Amino acid sequence: VSGVLPLVALVFGTAALGSELDDGTAVHVLTKPIPRWASVGPKLIVAGGLTAILLFPATILAGILIGGTGARELGLTFAYAIAVLVGSFIYGAIFVALSAATSRGLVIGLAYSLLWEGLLSGALKGTQLFSVREYIRGMASAIAPNESGS
Numbered sequence: 107v108s109g110v111l112p113l114v115a116l117v118f119g120t121a122a123l124g125s126e127l128d129d130g131t132a133v134h135v136l137t138k139p140i141p142r143w144a145s146v147g148p149k150l151i152v153a154g155g156l157t158a159i160l161l162f163p164a165t166i167l168a169g170i171l172i173g174g175t176g177a178r179e180l181g182l183t184f185a186y187a188i189a190v191l192v193g194s195f196i197y198g199a200i201f202v203a204l205s206a207a208t209s210r211g212l213v214i215g216l217a218y219s220l221l222w223e224g225l226l227s228g229a230l231k232g233t234q235l236f237s238v239r240e241y242i243r244g245m246a247s248a249i250a251p252n253e254s255g256s
């Protein structure tokens with residue numbers, strides 16, 4: 107959640123609009139009389155979907171290999187897998203928007219992933235409110251079974 111998810115989503119999110127922005131066809135696509143969400147929405151779904159396709163099974167496999175196959179451990183594994191699934195689309199949306207806003211989306215996204223999500227949200231308590239990583243961890247702990255097994 108803290109290292110691999112933002113980096114995989116960064117690659118797919120910034121590449122979603124990258125080819126249109128590089129070859130100049132984004133201007134032609136955006137001037138057509140179709141809503142902008144109709145051209146950006148599918149790219150967002152693909153970026154988040156590819157991230158989820160890669161990391162959802164990897165999270166389940168890692169949870170089984172590390173945590174075991176007990177009921178509580180499997181519940182925790184699937185809670186994190188669901189949180190990674192949602193987080194894939196959140197990070198994808200952030201990085202697709204960043205790619206649309208600037209031509210340096212990959213560099214800025216890498217700085218965001220490493221500095222904000224990696225260092226500041228873990229070190230400073232107030233920054234956790236604006237951290238996707240902490241949101242994903244909170245979601246996983248809310249979904250996960252509690253100590254009594256329910």
